[in-house]
Amino acid sequence: MRTLLGLGEPNHVQRWYQGRNGADYAGNPPWCDEAITWAAAHSQDPGDYKAVCPKGDRAYTVYHAQDYQRLGEWHIGTADQVHQAMPGDIVFFDWSGSNDLGAVDHVGICEVNLGGGLLQTIEGNTSDACKRRVRDASVIAGFGRPPYRNGPAPTPPKPGKAPRWPGRFITQPPIMTGPDVRQWQQRIRDRGWKITVDGAYGPNSEAICRAFQREKGLQVDGVIGPDTWRAAWASPVT
Template structure:
C-alpha cells in the first residue's frame, strides 16, 4: 500500500538530479521506446516516483504518463480533479499532483508541466518538487496564476472520489449572442465574465467582450464538449452556471 509520504520521500531523494538521459528517461524508454531517452521528463519523473513508492494505482489512474495533458485528463475522468483557482490551491494537500500552464489558463488542453505538492503556503501558493525544471529535479514555489489544476491521488485506496460539484441554475439568457469583433459591452457581458471568474477562469469582468473573453469562451467550450466558436449563445451561457466545476 502506497502513501503520500512515500511518494514525497521518493521525490525528495532525487532533488538535484540533472541532465538527460537520466534514470527517469531510461526507465520510460525501456518500457515505451528509445524516443523518450532525451524527451521532456517532468511526467516521467512522476511516473517513476509513483512506481518506486508503490503508488501507481493512485497517482497513475490511466497508466504511465509522459504527456501531462493526458495525465490531467486521467484525474478528470476519475473525478479527482480540482481546477487551479486560488481557493482550490489553498485547499491542496501534500502529495497532490499539480499541473501548470505557463499561458495562465485553467484548460487541461494547455498544460505544459507537472510536479508534486510538498507544502501548501497559503495565498494561492504551493511549494512543489518538479522534474525537468531547469533540466533538473528541484523545489519550486508556484502561484495559482500558473496552476491549471491538480489531481488528488487516492493513496490509501479507501477514500471515495470527491463528488462532482454541480453548478447552480443559470439566469435567463439575455437574448443576444456575445461575440467579437466589434467588441460588445453591457451588463450581460459582465454577468457572464463574473461567473467565469467564479469558475476559476482568469479574465477581467469589465463588461467588454474582447479577445480575452473570446479566448476563455473557446477554452470553456472545448473543455465541456460544446461547439467551439467563441460565441456565448444559449448553451454556453447555461453551461457557465450549470456544468460541473471540473
C-alpha cells in the same frame, strides 16, 4: 520525489521510462511527468503507482491531467481552489495562465501548502533539473488528487520542530495504520533508520522504535507516545 532533487539530464528516469515504453522516448525528452511516474512506481507503498498513474505510465501532461478529470479527482487551479491542495497532490501548470487541461505543459507534486495561495512543489525538468519551486494560482492549471491508501502525505515540519503528537499511543498488536504512523516512519527514515514507510506499525517498526528509544535514553517499550514522538524531531536531521 525528494530522492530526485538535484538530478540533471539526461538521467536514469528518462532511461527507465524508455525501457518501459520504447524508443520513442529515447534521448533527452521532456521528463517532468516521467519523474512523477518513476516516483510512483518506486514508492515503498505499491498502491501509490495506481493512485498516481490510474491509466498507467504518463509522459504527456495533458493526458495525465485528463486521467484525473475522468476519475472525478480534478481540481481547477483557481485561487479559491489552490488553498485546498494537499501534500501528495499532482499539480499541473500552464505557463500562459489558463485553467485549460488541453494547455497543460508541466507537472510537479505538492510537497507543502504554504498558504496564501502558494504551493511548494517538487518538479522534474525545471531548468533542466529536479528542484523545489514555489508556485501560485497564476500558473497552476489545476491539480489531481491521487486516492492514496494512507491518505495524503503529511506536510513536513520545520527542522527540529515536532508536529503535534497525534493523541494516540501507536503500538501493536493489532497493527495500527494511518497517516500519523507514516509521518513518524518517514521522520525516522530521514534520520537514517532503515524503516519501510508504509503507514503500518508492524513488528519491524516496533523493533526500530525500541532501538530508537534506547538511543535516546527513553523507556524502551516499543510504543510511540508523546516522548518518543517528540524525540524524533528533537534535533535537525543532517
